[in-house]
Amino acid sequence: MSTETAKKPSVLFVCVHNAGRSQMAAAFLTTLGKGGIEVRSAGSQPADKVNPAAVEAMAELGIDMSAEIPKVLTTEAVKESDVVITMGCGDECPYFPGKRYEDWVLEDPAGQGVDAVRPIRDEIKTRIEGLIASLTPAAK
DSSP, X not given: XXXXXXXXXXXXXXXXXXXXXXXXXXXXHHHHTTTXXXXXXXXXXXXXXXXXXXXXXXXXXXXXXXXXXXOBOOHHHHHTOSEEEESSOGGGSOOOTTOEEEEOOOOOOTTOOHHHHHHHHHHHHHXXXXXXXXXXXXXX
């Protein structure tokens, strides 16, 4: 018998290229959620690789995203997630009743240097801390 009393909440982060914002959000949630939340990220038009400036900005906080690979958004990923957080993909995300949807308006770090990515990273971290508090009653 499982020691878990309830299924872990699951969160899907979506941005067009799955190379910057959604990858940073997923890395923060994985790290700060301490294994209590299932984390996914995807993009409607995934890039070839994760944004190097985003990787560098996260590495400054001790979070390694260098091995991450952008993934394509699938209907199954949305269906399997409790919370879907979009970051500029608009109507390209499938909608399922009963899911919690949020749209985080964040500047796109694509093509920007690490100096421009840091404030985006910091805003994502603040939003992730709020998300964790809303998903895990013990964290409040």
